[in-house]
Amino acid sequence: MTQAPIVPNPKLDLVLERVVDVPRELVWKAWTTPEHVAKWFTPKPWFISDCEIDLRPGGIFRTIMNGPDGEQAINHFCYLEIVPNERLVWTDALLPGYRPAEKPFLTAIITLEAHGNGTKYTAMAMHRDEATQKQHEEMGFFDGWGTVLDQMVAYVKTI
Amino acid sequence: MTQAPIVPNPKLDLVLERVVDVPRELVWKAWTTPEHVAKWFTPKPWFISDCEIDLRPGGIFRTIMNGPDGEQAINHFCYLEIVPNERLVWTDALLPGYRPAEKPFLTAIITLEAHGNGTKYTAMAMHRDEATQKQHEEMGFFDGWGTVLDQMVAYVKTI
Structure with a gap:
């Protein structure tokens, strides 16, 4: 079963593409292991106090983010597609268990692709309409997803 | 990778469970082959004029239903999980390609399970809230999904 093609729509999606100097197996581990996710997944000084991962289609991906002034954000996602070291897909359009x-x-x-000794890293956020895309961009998608990628790369070099 | 458990919620879901006297390999074929789907998928006198199936996670499941008075209903779904002869999952909470x-x-x-020479057939519709479940029940879930199952069983005996 080949994978379905992923086709970004510039009006609806946001895409961060970077080459990082760590192998994709480490990036995959960083994304799919709760104790690793907790170390890099939210821009400092925010931090992750809990992360739950059931790494299979329909499984849960849950994080609790905490802000410096006691703010808390709990996110529930449902994993859709898991292709080790290649593609990880999840959504909040479904709860865990597909509801x-x-x-x-x-x-x-x-999406992870080998790139010399490093990785071509592509993070895409797909939205249902232009307003949601714009909202996500204004929330700081590029800065936020870029910052946590820097945090991840620095972190995985220590494990 | 084991499959995520499917747990119905009686307040949110509708479940049709039946034992049918055809093997599950045939039921699977009937659900996953466009020319077969077209033969049974909508209660007569409605009929299917077109069916598109890209049988992989993120792939499209599209049907065009036609009524006796020229009514037309086009449905787009996104496949989520495909376990041959066992489990088929799709949703309209995502468009094909996961948007x-x-x-x-x-x-x-x-869900299909072997049952003697036949199949234990379970069709579950999951909804986001009680109002949607009620709406689907009033639209005739049990009668509709039961009728098309009868049509499917009669049809696959002829192929």
Whole structure:
């Protein structure tokens, strides 16, 4: 079964593409292991106090983010596609177990390709309409996803 | 990778469970082959004029249903999980390619188990809230999904 093609729509999606100097097997581990995710997944000084991962289609991806002034954000996602070291897809349009969710915001697709000794890293956020894309861009998609990628690369070099 | 458990919620889901006297390999074929789907998928006198199936996660499942008075209903779904002869999952909470959809109504899960020479057939529709479940029940879920199952069983005996 080949993978379905992922085709970004510039009006609806946001795409961060970078080459990083760590192998994709380490990037994959960083994305799919709760104790690793907790170390890099939210821009400092925010931090992750809990992360749950059931790495299979329909499984849960849950994080609890905490801000410096006691703010807390709990996110529930449902994994859709898991191709080790290549593609990781999850969404909040479905709850874990595939139930349609009340307030869908995005589907996220991480694509990893070998690039010399490093990795071509592509993070895509797909939205249902232009307003949601714009909202996500104004929330700081590029800065936020770029910052946590820097944090991840620095972190995985220490493990 | 084991499959995620499917747990119905009686307040949110609708479940049709039946034992049918055809092997599950035939039921699987009937659900996953466009020319077969066209023969049984909508209660007569409605009929299917077109069916598109890209049988992989993120792939399209599209049908065009036609009524006796010229009515037409086009449905787009996204496949989520494909376990041959065992489990087929799709949703309209995502468009094909995983983009969040505007108006999610259901995720459907067909589960097939061997039962003697026949099949234990379970069709589940999952909804986001009680109002949607009620709406689907009033639209005639049990009668509709039961009728097309009868049509499918009669049809696959002829192929």
